Amino acid sequence: xxxxxxxxxxxxxxxxxxxxxxxxxxxxxxxxxxxxxxxxxxxxxxxxxxxxxxxxxxxxxxxxxxxxxxxxxxxxxxxxxxxxxxxxxxxxxxxxxxxxxxxxxxxxxxxxxxxxxxxxxxxxxxx
Amino acid sequence: xxxxxxxxxxxxxxxxxxxxxxxxxxxxxxxxxxxxxxxxxxxxxxxxxxxxxxxxxxxxxxxxxxxxxxxxxxxxxxxxxxxxxxxxxxxxxxxxxxxxxxxxxxxxxxxxxxxxxxxxxxxxxxxxxxxxxxxxxxxxx
Numbered sequence: 081x082x083x084x085x086x087x088x089x090x091x092x093x094x095x096x097x098x099x100x101x102x103x104x105x106x107x108x109x110x111x112x113x114x115x116x117x118x119x120x121x122x123x124x125x126x127x128x129x130x131x132x133x134x135x136x137x138x139x140x141x142x143x144x145x146x147x148x149x150x151x152x153x154x155x156x157x158x159x160x161x162x163x164x165x166x167x168x169x170x171x172x173x174x175x176x177x178x179x180x181x182x183x184x185x186x187x188x189x190x191x192x193x194x195x196x197x198x199x200x201x202x203x204x205x206x207x
Numbered sequence: 208x209x210x211x212x213x214x215x216x217x218x219x220x221x222x223x224x225x226x227x228x229x230x231x232x233x234x235x236x237x238x239x240x241x242x243x244x245x246x247x248x249x250x251x252x253x254x255x256x257x258x259x260x261x262x263x264x265x266x267x268x269x270x271x272x273x274x275x276x277x278x279x280x281x282x283x284x285x286x287x288x289x290x291x292x293x294x295x296x297x298x299x300x301x302x303x304x305x306x307x308x309x310x311x312x313x314x315x316x317x318x319x320x321x322x323x324x325x326x327x328x329x330x331x332x333x334x335x336x337x338x339x340x341x342x343x344x345x346x347x348x
Contacts, residue, residue, distance in 0.1 A: 107313070110306050117299060125345055130269070132262040139258055148255065159244035166241055195252050198259035 102161060109158035116151050136202060145203040152195035160188040228327035235331075236305040239298035247295050296341055301334035 088094055123144060127134055138144055167180040224230065250272070257268035270277045272292070275285030308326050311317050317326055 107310065110310070114303060114307070117303075121296070121299075121341070125341070125348075132258070132265045135265070136258055139255070151251070156248060159240075159248055162240045163244050166237060191248060191252060195255055198252075198255040201259040202255075 102164075106158065106161045109154050109161070112150070112154040113158055116147055116154060119147055120151065139199065139202045140205070142203075145199050148199045149196050152192045152199070156188050156192045156195070160184060228324045228331075232305050232308070232327040232330055235301055236309070239302040239305075242298045243295065243302060246291055247298070250291070250295070293338065293342060297334055297338040300337040300341075301330065304330035304333045 123138065124130075127138055139148065164180075164184045167184065171177055171180050253268060253272075257264040270281045271284045272288035273285055275282040308317070308330055311326075317323055
């Protein structure tokens with residue numbers, strides 16, 4: 081492993097110096113989730129019915145659609161960081177690492193984009 | 208990693224240690240977190256995407272995830288959906304309680320052996336109770 085030797089640094093085996101930021105964002109988004117997810121759960125449970133019209137009307141309201149878009153950003157960021165740590169712990173081979181790196185940097189953004197577009201479409205009356 | 212493998216002392220793995228609540232909660236934190244990340248966000252996106260796609264898509268979601276009303280495959284997935292949804296609520300409560308415990312540990316508190324074991328156990332007590340109460344409320348109201 082590159083413990084600070086020059087050849088280790090050239091091969092990129094040392095620390096990337098992103099650890100503190102990763103750690104801090106994981107905690108910031110955790111606090112966000114503590115507000116956002118209970119809001120979603122309680123709101124859904126309290127809906128008078130779960131037919132299409134009721135649920136659609138609820139999502140379309142400003143505060144729920146804002147909360148849902150924040151969930152798409154905050155919760156997916158939190159999940160991305162957590163899954164990344166899990167993959168780093170269990171995948172040791174070079175090919176697997178590159179695949180994991182690709183997935184962790186692509187899938188969450190695609191997921192968030194899909195979620196946000198869906199909420200916007202509901203909120204602005206496209207469906 | 209590759210060159211470090213041969214001839215190095217191995218650290219004891221899971222089966223060596225006497226199990227304690229902190230170990231269990233640590234592993235549960237990872238399992239529930241990844242479960243929520245894949246199944247939870249997957250289901251959330253299916254749900255919101257179905258609403259955005261219109262009444263028919265939403266009906267398909269409800270059918271396959273909960274009621275199984277259209278019969279066939281939906282009956283199986285609806286049964287599975289209930290297990291997954293109840294599992295996800297438990298996973299959220301467990302991950303949230305364990306996460307709050309981590310925030311406390313981050314400021315340097317709660318490392319005394321007894322306190323550590325007590326708060327670990329309490330996260331499980333909380334998550335089980337919260338899940339029961341949540342679904343009792345959903346199904347009985």
